[in-house]
Amino acid sequence: MSAISWDQSIRSFIQQTGSSKPTPGGGSVAALVAALGASMTSMVGNLSTGEKFAEHEPLMTDVLQKMTDLSSVCEQLLADDIRSFDTYMEALKLPKSTDEEKRLRQQTIGQATAAAVEVPLRLMDVCSQAMQHTCSIAEACNKNVISDLGIGAILFEAAAQSALLTVDINLASMKDSDAKHGYAEQAARCMQHIQNARSEVLETVRRRIRGQS
Numbered sequence: 001m002s003a004i005s006w007d008q009s010i011r012s013f014i015q016q017t018g019s020s021k022p023t024p025g026g027g028s029v030a031a032l033v034a035a036l037g038a039s040m041t042s043m044v045g046n047l048s049t050g051e052k053f054a055e056h057e058p059l060m061t062d063v064l065q066k067m068t069d070l071s072s073v074c075e076q077l078l079a080d081d082i083r084s085f086d087t088y089m090e091a092l093k094l095p096k097s098t099d100e101e102k103r104l105r106q107q108t109i110g111q112a113t114a115a116a117v118e119v120p121l122r123l124m125d126v127c128s129q130a131m132q133h134t135c136s137i138a139e140a141c142n143k144n145v146i147s148d149l150g151i152g153a154i155l156f157e158a159a160a161q162s163a164l165l166t167v168d169i170n171l172a173s174m175k176d177s178d179a180k181h182g183y184a185e186q187a188a189r190c191m192q193h194i195q196n197a198r199s200e201v202l203e204t205v206r207r208r209i210r211g212q213s
């Protein structure tokens, strides 16, 4: 067996996440959950090809490509979140004896906080796009795996709700109230869109599980 297996990576991620080290933190876990959501939608897309689904081929091909791209963004965001939160924790440790040190520390913390908000916000946007694509195949995809499409939708919502909490805790410490309101509004709008699309996906999933068309 090769030294790097998925099993070992998953085990090591889980151990590191559960340790007392601040990162990977909730922001990174949310990115991983979103990537798993993309895997579910991909699996459903990959099982919705061939003669029976011929008329939907362009749609499935497009959604599969989108899931591959969004999954790569999740991978990037997982790493970005570690970097941004580590930077924030480092900024807190800056000296604060003189006025100049205090000013520099506050400025650095402010910048680090903005970055720690923007990473989970980007993840929410990814979840929103992914949810929309998931919704777009709910009627046409293979019924045998419709439950997995629902799982994808649930995971995108869980990832987005988790990212939203991360946005909120960082906004709570933000001083610039204009920026704060801008971020909060963007997050709320995105979450609303995600929840609407999730409801639509799950309604279709449940109807198709019941066997009504």
Ligand SMILES: Nc1nc(=O)c2c([nH]1)NC[C@@H]1CN(c3ccc(C(=O)N[C@@H](CCC(=O)O)C(=O)O)cc3)C=[N+]21
Residues within 6 Å of the ligand: 020, 021, 022, 023, 024, 025, 026, 027, 028, 081, 084, 085, 089, 115, 116, 117, 119, 120, 166, 169, 170
């Ligand atoms: N983009 C982003 N990603 C996150 O993952 C993220 C975040 N923002 N914002 C806040 C939450 C919460 N979180 C913490 C993790 C560990 C400690 C931690 O280790 N705290 C120690 C103090 C450590 C020290 O001061 O060195 C303690 O409370 O005793 C704190 C907070 C990560 N989060």
